[in-house]
Amino acid sequence: MLRFTQILASLFAVGLLVSCESTSSPFEGPPTVDVEAAPPESLSELQLFLWDPGEGFVYNERVVPYELNTPLFSDYALKERAIYVPEGETMGYDGEGVFSFPVGSVIVKTFYFAPDMREPLVDRELIETRVLMHTSEGWEAWPYIWNEEQTDAVLSPSGATRALSFIDPQGEPREASYLVPQRNQCSSCHVRNIGEGGEAVLTPIGPAARHLNRDLDYGAGAENQLAHFLDVGILNALPAMTPAAFDFRRIEADGVDAIPAAEVDFAARSYLDANCAHCHSPEGTAGVTSQLFLNHDNEDDFRLGVCKRPGSAGGGTFGRTYDLVPGDPEDSILYLRVETEEVGAMMPQLGRSVEHTMGSALLYRWIAEMEPVDCGPMMPPPGG
Amino acid sequence: MRKTTWILMVALAFGLAACDDGAPADGDAGPGDAGSSGFENADCDDFDTANCVRVEGGDAQGLLDAVNTIDSDTTIVLGAGTFELSNQVTIRGVNTLNLVGQGMDETILAFTSATSQINGVDVIADGFLVQDLTVLDAPKDGIRVEDSDGVTFRRIKATWSEPGLSTNGAYGIYPVRSLNVLVEDSVAERSSDAGLYVGQCINVVVRNNIVRENVAGLEIENTQYADVYGNLAENNTAGIVAFDLPGNPVVGRDVRLRDNMILNNNHENFAPGGTVALIPPGTGTFALASRRIEITGNTYTGNQTGDIAVLSGLAIEEASVWELETSTLVGDWEDLGLLEGATPGTVTNFRTENVVISGNTHTDGGLAPEPHGDFGVLIRVLFTEDPVPSVIYDSIGEEFSTDPTMHTNVNRICVGGNTGGTGVASLDVPSQLLSPMSPILVVADAPFAPFDCTTIEGDPIVVPTF
Numbered sequence: 001m002l003r004f005t006q007i008l009a010s011l012f013a014v015g016l017l018v019s020c021e022s023t024s025s026p027f028e029g030p031p032t033v034d035v036e037a038a039p040p041e042s043l044s045e046l047q048l049f050l051w052d053p054g055e056g057f058v059y060n061e062r063v064v065p066y067e068l069n070t071p072l073f074s075d076y077a078l079k080e081r082a083i084y085v086p087e088g089e090t091m092g093y094d095g096e097g098v099f100s101f102p103v104g105s106v107i108v109k110t111f112y113f114a115p116d117m118r119e120p121l122v123d124r125e126l127i128e129t130r131v132l133m134h135t136s137e138g139w140e141a142w143p144y145i146w147n148e149e150q151t152d153a154v155l156s157p158s159g160a161t162r163a164l165s166f167i168d169p170q171g172e173p174r175e176a177s178y179l180v181p182q183r184n185q186c187s188s189c190h191v192r193n194i195g196e197g198g199e200a201v202l203t204p205i206g207p208a209a210r211h212l213n214r215d216l217d218y219g220a221g222a223e224n225q226l227a228h229f230l231d232v233g234i235l236n237a238l239p240a241m242t243p244a245a246f247d248f249r250r251i252e253a254d255g256v257d258a259i260p261a262a263e264v265d266f267a268a269r270s271y272l273d274a275n276c277a278h279c280h281s282p283e284g285t286a287g288v289t290s291q292l293f294l295n296h297d298n299e300d301d302f303r304l305g306v307c308k309r310p311g312s313a314g315g316g317t318f319g320r321t322y323d324l325v326p327g328d329p330e331d332s333i334l335y336l337r338v339e340t341e342e343v344g345a346m347m348p349q350l351g352r353s354v355e356h357t358m359g360s361a362l363l364y365r366w367i368a369e370m371e372p373v374d375c376g377p378m379m380p381p382p383g384g
Numbered sequence: 385m386r387k388t389t390w391i392l393m394v395a396l397a398f399g400l401a402a403c404d405d406g407a408p409a410d411g412d413a414g415p416g417d418a419g420s421s422g423f424e425n426a427d428c429d430d431f432d433t434a435n436c437v438r439v440e441g442g443d444a445q446g447l448l449d450a451v452n453t454i455d456s457d458t459t460i461v462l463g464a465g466t467f468e469l470s471n472q473v474t475i476r477g478v479n480t481l482n483l484v485g486q487g488m489d490e491t492i493l494a495f496t497s498a499t500s501q502i503n504g505v506d507v508i509a510d511g512f513l514v515q516d517l518t519v520l521d522a523p524k525d526g527i528r529v530e531d532s533d534g535v536t537f538r539r540i541k542a543t544w545s546e547p548g549l550s551t552n553g554a555y556g557i558y559p560v561r562s563l564n565v566l567v568e569d570s571v572a573e574r575s576s577d578a579g580l581y582v583g584q585c586i587n588v589v590v591r592n593n594i595v596r597e598n599v600a601g602l603e604i605e606n607t608q609y610a611d612v613y614g615n616l617a618e619n620n621t622a623g624i625v626a627f628d629l630p631g632n633p634v635v636g637r638d639v640r641l642r643d644n645m646i647l648n649n650n651h652e653n654f655a656p657g658g659t660v661a662l663i664p665p666g667t668g669t670f671a672l673a674s675r676r677i678e679i680t681g682n683t684y685t686g687n688q689t690g691d692i693a694v695l696s697g698l699a700i701e702e703a704s705v706w707e708l709e710t711s712t713l714v715g716d717w718e719d720l721g722l723l724e725g726a727t728p729g730t731v732t733n734f735r736t737e738n739v740v741i742s743g744n745t746h747t748d749g750g751l752a753p754e755p756h757g758d759f760g761v762l763i764r765v766l767f768t769e770d771p772v773p774s775v776i777y778d779s780i781g782e783e784f785s786t787d788p789t790m791h792t793n794v795n796r797i798c799v800g801g802n803t804g805g806t807g808v809a810s811l812d813v814p815s816q817l818l819s820p821m822s823p824i825l826v827v828a829d830a831p832f833a834p835f836d837c838t839t840i841e842g843d844p845i846v847v848p849t850f
Contacts, residue, residue, distance in 0.1 A: 158448035161470045161500065177499040183452040184474035187508070191476075200508070200531060285530070289560065289584070291631040302705070309701065310658065311629060317657025343501050343523045344553065345656075353500065376702070 026050055027060045031084055035104055035133040035140075043129055043144040043153040048084055048108055051126060053150065057110070062087060064234055065218075066225050068211040069245040070267075070274040073356040075176040076168050077111040077127070078120050083207060084108070085234040091207075093237040096297070098208045107132040107204055113178075116167040127162060128180045129153050132190075132204055139202040141186035157183040169252065170357060177353045188350050192283040200285070205278050210296070213244035245296070246270035248358075256361045261369060268366035269296050271359055275338075275348060286349075292323060292334075305334050307375035316345040327372030329364045338363055422463030422491075426484045426516060431459040433482060441465025441491065451475050458482075462517060464490040472502035472522075479510040485517030488541040488571065496521040496545065503528045503553075504542070514540055519556075521545055526556040526575070533563040541571040542579070547597045550656040552576045556598070560584055561634075566850045568592050577660050578603040579620065582610065584634045586715050587848040590615065599655045600625055600663065604639050606632040608715045611847035615644045622663045623649040623687065627672035628697065628733050629659075630706045635717045635733045638845050640678045641669065648686040653756060659700070664689045664760030666753060673697030673706070674736050675720060678845055681743045684805075689763060690772040691749040691805065692741055694797055696780035697734030699759075699813065706734040719842075735781060737795040742838045746774045746805030766811070766824060773826055774805030777835075778813040786823045793834035800838045808835055 031047045040046060050058040057080050059065060065082045084106040085091055092100035101107075110129040114120045126146040133140050144153035145160060159182035168174045181188070191200045206212075212229075215222040226242060229235035246267040251259065259267055272280075273296035279286035281295040290311040293303040302308050305323030310316070310333055318336045329335040337347040339360040346352060422441030434457040439446040441463030450460050451473055459482040473493065475481060483505070485491025495504055504522030505514065507529040518541040519526040526542030529535050542556030556572035559565045561584040571594045572579030579598030582588050588610040595601035601620035604610050606628050617623035623646035628636045646668045655661035666689030671677050673696065684691040697706055707725035722731035750772025755764035763772055783792040791810060799808050807827050815822035827835075 157452035158445065159452075159471055179471065179500045182448055182471060182474055184476040185472070187476045188474075288633075289530075308705075309630075311632075317661070319657050319661070343499065344551065346501055349501050349524075 025060070026058060030087070031060050031063060031106075033084065033086070033104065033106055033133070035106070035135040039131070039133070039140075039142045039155055041155050043131070043155075046106070046131075048106065049082060051110075051146075051150065056121070057082075060084075062232075062234065063108075064229060064232060065216070066207070066212055066229075067214065067216055068206050068274065069214050070211070070248040070270040072205070072274050072278075072351070073359055074111065074351040075164070075178050075354055076117055076166070076174065076356075077113060077178070078117070078124070080110040080112070081206070082108050083229075083234065090234055090236040091229070093209065093235060093239065095209055095239065095241075095243060098204050098206075099235070101134045101204070101207075103134050103136050105134040107207065113164055113166050117169045118167065118171060126150055126153070127178065128156075130181075130186070132202075139190070139204065141183060141190060141202060143180055143183060143186075145180055156180070159183070159185065168354075168357075172357075174354050179350065179353070181350060185350060188285070189278045189348075191285060192278075192281075193285075193288065194283050206274075210243040210245040211274070213242050214247055245273065251358050251362060256358065256365055259362075259365075264362075264366050264369055268362055271362055272296075275359065279348070305332070307373060316347070318345070322375050324367060325373070325375055326370035327368065329367040332367050335360065335363050335367055422465045422486065423461065424464060424490070425486045427461055428459060431461075431482050431484065433457045433459045433480060435459070436461060439463065441486075442467055444469050447473060447493075454478055454481070456480055459484060462486070462491045466492045466494050468494050468497060469504075470495075470498050471500065472498075473505045475505070475507040475509050475512070481507075481509045481511065482513045482515070483517075484513070484515045487516050488518045488539055491517040492520055493517060494520045495523060498523050508532055510534055512536070513538070516540070518543065522553045524553050524555075525558045526553060526572070528555070528558040528560070529562060530560045531562065532559075535559050535562050535565045537567040537570050539569045542573075542575070543571070544574040547574050548652060548654045549574075550576055550654050552654075555579070555581045557581070558583075559588075563587055564848070565589070571595075572601075573597045575599070576655050577658060581605065582607050584632060585610070586634070588612075589848060589850045594618070595620060595624075597651055599651075599653055599660045601649065603627075604636070604641075605629060606634045606636050607639065608634060608637050609846055609848055610639045611642070611849075612640065613642045613644060616647070617644065617649060618647045619651050620649045621651045621653045621655075621660070621665045622667035623647075623669055624682075625667075625670050625672075626674050626677055627670065628674060630673075630697065630701050630734070631708070633708065633712045633714050635708070635713060635715065635720065635722065636674055637676045637716065637720060638847065639674065639676070640680070640845050640847050641682060642678065643681040645683050646685075646687065646691075647683070650686070650688045650754075662757035662759070664754040664756040664763070666690065666750075668692055668749065670695055671736055671739055672699070673734050675733075675738050676840060676842075676845060677739045678840065679739070679741045679744065683745045683747075684749055684774070685747040687749050688752040689750060689754050689760060690776055691744075691746050691774045692776070694736055694739055694741075694775065694777045696736050696778055698780050699778055701734070703732060703734060706732040708733060735795065737797075738841055739796075740798045740838060740840055741775055742798065742801040743803075744774075744805075745803045749774055749805060762811075766809075771806050773807050773809035774802065775799050775808045777808060777810045779810045779825075780813055782810075784810070784812040784815070784823070784825070786825055788825065788827055788833050791825060791834050796837065796841050797835055798837035798839070799835040808832070 063084045086104040089102035112126045114124040129144045131142045145156040146153045160180040162178045164176045272294040277295040325331045428436035436459045442465035444467045456478040457480045462485045464486040503525040504519035505527040511534045513536045515538040544552040554577040556575045556579045565588045575598045578600040579595040580602045583605040590612045592614040599621045601617035602624040604626040668687035668691040670693040707730040755761045785791040810825040
């Protein structure tokens with residue numbers, strides 16, 4: 001009897017019993033997002049989600065997790081993504097680009113690692129959560145780094161670097177030098193020249209129809225993500241003819257060789273679109289400089305790299321001449337830069353310190369199976 | 385308002401002293417007060433900005449916190465000392481920003497331990513000044529500024545610890561796609577591509593800098609209205625060069641390379657790849673796919689392969705690659721008379737034309753051409769006995785003739801009034817590629833037809849003043 005009283009008292013003291021009685025939600029009301037205010041010091045203050053090592057990610061109302069068909073590779077980091085749309089508002093459907101988000105929306109992406117990525121849910125450690133807030137003046141990006149106790153994440157505008165060791169999904173031991181980007185580095189990937197007069201503006205990258213059109217289990221079995229968005233009232237429309245990018249889970253499950261030859265181009269172009277086109281597109285920062293366009297809808301083979309010399313590749317050419325030599329991946333700078341782990345040469349510039357073996361194998365096969373093209377003899381170089 | 389609050393919060397949290405109206409808030413270490421803080425020469429009151437943040441010498445975290453939390457119209461003053469950085473100094477979302485150290489030998493941003501593929505200082509900001517500091521061992525580029533209007537580099541150094549390593553970063557001082565750029569009194573050395581690179585910029589002055597031990601010392605690429613003078617280019621693979629690359633929406637024009645010292649640019653080519661890897665050591669200057677260029681009053685000494693080469697863009701890429709959609713071009717180009725491309729709605733910029741080379745002094749050039757790359761081999765084969773002529777012209781686009789009076793000069797390449805040197809070699813490159821023994825025209829005495837002209841055709845070259 002005494003013991004029961006003690007337990008009750010301690011439950012009251014931490015407020016657990018009270019909150020359990022009043023509501024089943026562990027949150028104190030709906031998300032407390034004020035995108036026009038300074039970002040809070042602690043991620044938990046936004047009340048978007050909680051992390052419980054036992055339960056996993058627990059979401060507040062109007063915060064909906066999602067996954068991408070072909071995700072961006074970041075040193076094998078596992079990512080938990082979610083969208084928050086304010087009550088009474090919806091995202092505007094777009095068949096090509098990123099959905100239009102109402103002001104007040106927030107996108108959160110949490111990066112975590114497990115000691116053995118073949119069992120990604122065992123002993124996982126949260127590293128950072130990136131928060132994109134849609135203010136009345138545009139998107140703002142804020143990095144939060146998780147504390148050692150894994151109880152909360154702290155606003156960390158200047159980022160960090162972390163040395164990590166883990167077993168990758170293929171069972172290979174990996175040593176990564178993982179970069180938590182500083183606030184200003186977010187623009188390296190997220191800025192596109194789509195503002196009025198071509199000005200550079202921060203934009204989300206992932207949440208476009210083609211990337212979101214896939215299934216996810218929201219607790220009642222597999223469900224199409226976009227249909228779920230519509231159901232819970234955060235998306236305004238869903239046309240039947242919704243495009244879908246290649247589902248990279250097929251490669252993760254069965255390997256690159258299992259993909260039918262007819263789908264290799266689609267898979268590779270989806271991969272390039274997700275991993276490269278945020279910079280290498282007509283609106284992207286590197287695209288403008290290099291004129292290499294890897295967006296899925298680029299139809300210009302030369303701008304895709306075919307027999308194209310790089311702009312200013314620095315150490316990234318490996319003595320090769322052309323970005324992409326059809327039929328010859330080993331002579332294609334595009335492949336070599338994705339495959340290498342050499343600092344100064346590897347692509348993408350941020351977010352990768354180890355090779356994505358599945359991704360580079362896909363690009364290898366894509367180039368190898370292209371109809372060979374003679375890019376021409378070496379012409380005399382400049383010099384006197 | 386929101387941002388101001390935020391900045392104050394961070395400044396307090398990290399103990400940074402913010403100082404308004406140019407007065408040091410904490411009262412210590414003002415000019416002349418050489419304490420342990422490392423603030424000696426430059427301080428807040430030297431700069432006319434609304435905000436100022438002082439970061440103690442060596443406080444790398446403080447520097448990163450500062451650049452990620454500042455508002456526009458801010459001066460960041462860095463104390464003397466070495467800042468060991470593992471991530472780049474990224475500046476975004478603000479305008480009118482000064483990043484100022486205590487001198488290039490005093491304030492050093494060292495990226496020696498960086499393990500990511502980062503630049504040293506990476507900036508997009510209108511009205512950006514970087515002054516009095518060194519960037520050491522950046523994995524990629526030393527100081528990169530892009531998409532900015534009003535950029536000043538003054539008394540800064542970009543360098544790497546070891547000379548001649550192909551693993552050194554690509555570019556030292558790197559303004560790109562920017563307007564109104566001034567680079568002065570600075571040093572760029574040991575980069576594995578170009579030490580001081582100005583690309584896709586409009587209105588540029590590059591003066592009184594030193595570039596040495598780079599693959600390419602000083603490059604002006606796809607740039608309009610540039611005055612490049614008083615610079616010393618020594619012991620690079622190639623000294624000072626001007627060219628266009630294909631496919632770029634800025635067509636280069638009105639570039640003046642004048643009164644520079646271009647000495648002994650014979651450094652081994654240590655580029656890990658790219659177009660510059662093909663440049664033969666011993667190259668003074670080349671103009672490639674360029675128009676409206678003046679190369680005047682320069683001193684060329686001891687460049688062993690040759691002093692000046694004038695080359696068509698067709699020497700590196702076929703004509704179709706050089707097509708530019710006119711709707712995408714930026715800057716001034718309508719008056720250039722660019723050739724139309726085969727595709728409707730395009731022009732091409734491979735042609736090198738309207739180049740004046742005069743008043744230069746040539747000493748000991750072309751005495752030992754390096755057979756490096758196809759072009760180097762060609763030069764070496766052609767000039768086994770005599771020194772390589774001071775100016776080499778590939779004659780692409782001309783009616784070639786061994787009789788000078790019959791040789792056309794439709795590209796209007798003017799060579800005259802130079803001192804020393806050994807004249808012009810007009811190479812029949814297309815024929816040379818087929819047969820190394822085909823004709824070559826060497827004219828030893830100036831002035832000589834058909835290159836007998838000394839002024840730009842049309843309006844005078846336009847360059848900005850700063």
